[in-house]
Amino acid sequence: MRLFEALAALGHEQVVLFSDPAVGYRAVIAIHSTRLGPGVGGTRLRPYARDEDALADALGLSRAMTLKSALAGLPFGGGKAVLLQPAGSFDRAALFEAHGRAIETLGGRFVTGEDVGVSPDDLELTRRTTRYVAGLASGAGNPAPYTARGVLRAMQAAAERVWGSPDLAGRRVALQGCGAVGSSLATALRAAGAHLVVADVDAQRLAAVADATQAEVASPDEILHVECDILAPCALGGVLSARQLGQLRCKVVCGAANNQLATPAVAAALAERGVLYVPDFAANAGGVISGAQDLLGWTPAEVTRAIDGIGATVGQVLELSEREGCTTAEAAERLALLRVGAAERRS
Ligand code: NAI
Numbered sequence: 169m170r171l172f173e174a175l176a177a178l179g180h181e182q183v184v185l186f187s188d189p190a191v192g193y194r195a196v197i198a199i200h201s202t203r204l205g206p207g208v209g210g211t212r213l214r215p216y217a218r219d220e221d222a223l224a225d226a227l228g229l230s231r232a233m234t235l236k237s238a239l240a241g242l243p244f245g246g247g248k249a250v251l252l253q254p255a256g257s258f259d260r261a262a263l264f265e266a267h268g269r270a271i272e273t274l275g276g277r278f279v280t281g282e283d284v285g286v287s288p289d290d291l292e293l294t295r296r297t298t299r300y301v302a303g304l305a306s307g308a309g310n311p312a313p314y315t316a317r318g319v320l321r322a323m324q325a326a327a328e329r330v331w332g333s334p335d336l337a338g339r340r341v342a343l344q345g346c347g348a349v350g351s352s353l354a355t356a357l358r359a360a361g362a363h364l365v366v367a368d369v370d371a372q373r374l375a376a377v378a379d380a381t382q383a384e385v386a387s388p389d390e391i392l393h394v395e396c397d398i399l400a401p402c403a404l405g406g407v408l409s410a411r412q413l414g415q416l417r418c419k420v421v422c423g424a425a426n427n428q429l430a431t432p433a434v435a436a437a438l439a440e441r442g443v444l445y446v447p448d449f450a451a452n453a454g455g456v457i458s459g460a461q462d463l464l465g466w467t468p469a470e471v472t473r474a475i476d477g478i479g480a481t482v483g484q485v486l487e488l489s490e491r492e493g494c495t496t497a498e499a500a501e502r503l504a505l506l507r508v509g510a511a512e513r514r515s
Contacts, residue, residue: 207247318454
């Protein structure tokens with residue numbers, strides 16, 4: 169990777185590597201932008217085959233956080249922390265305390281919360297050594313149900329565009345990933361009258377969601393290619409690649425997973441195939457919006473109102489894409505950057 173070229177191309181302000189060998193702590197904290205406010209973004213913990221993969225994840229995810237917060241109208245910038253999971257067993261408390269110490273050195277330029285592999289309990293451990301944490305069990309708590317609510321609103325906006333009605337009753341939704349967001353989204357979709365097809369690599373989670381929502385089950389290999397109205401990627405990123413687009417059999421892609429497109433070019437390829445892609449950072453802003461309870465003192469009602477506003481934002485994105493003849497991803501990015509630029513001009 170040509171490091172500084174990558175940073176310049178993506179527009180990052182600061183990327184820091186942290187290491188505390190005594191507790192196996194290795195982390196990348198990427199601060200993409202602090203123009204609208206502190207760089208807010210979750211902490212992800214997972215094994216990475218190569219250090220470069222962790223860095224690439226932190227760079228892509230932190231930039232998406234800038235766009236996500238700007239598009240959601242929040243006074244936050246974008247950041248992300250990626251922790252390389254130590255091999256074998258490790259002392260979780262020591263790891264997350266080390267993480268807190270690292271975050272504290274950034275003096276509030278980065279504020280973190282949950283992401284894949286990190287629980288509210290882990291954030292409580294992080295809070296022991298830094299002030300800059302949101303989404304604690306004692307505050308707004310687990311962001312996943314908020315994220316799921318926002319994804320549902322995004323799906324309804326897409327349904328309105330494609331089928332002329334936001335009603336999801338009778339729609340067939342293929343859901344990849346029955347984790348924190350996926351399980352909550354499945355419940356909401358079932359309540360809205362949708363028929364679900366679900367998949368997860370974790371058999372227990374899969375069975376729990378399938379039983380609770382009377383869903384059909386597909387294998388992890390099949391789920392992206394089942395015939396459906398809406399495909400909802402709610403596992404990891406990079407699932408939509410040019411290679412497998414030919415096998416997609418959905419009209420809409422709308423899910424929670426961050427960075428769903430393996431490359432930016434996939435957005436145009438989806439549009440050419442007549443698939444409406446709701447940009448992930450527009451659909452999945454509910455979690456970061458819920459952080460406004462801890463960071464800005466918002467009431468639960470204010471949070472709900474802002475999350476429900478994701479529907480209108482997605483509507484604007486889809487309209488702009490149609491009007492300008494650009495992809496939905498470009499339209500969402502343009503709207504988000506307009507908001508960053510407008511705030512810059514005001515200051
Ligand atoms: P999670 O870790 O609770 O759930 C992910 C699920 O996907 C797990 O059950 C896992 O077993 C499953 N999975 C992994 N690989 C799979 C595969 N190949 N096929 C099928 N299932 C697979 O994570 P969470 O919190 O539900 O997040 C899901 C996605 O949404 C992630 O990409 C995350 O970055 C994104 N996101 C989550 C937010 C939140 O509030 N938790 C906010 C915004 C985005």
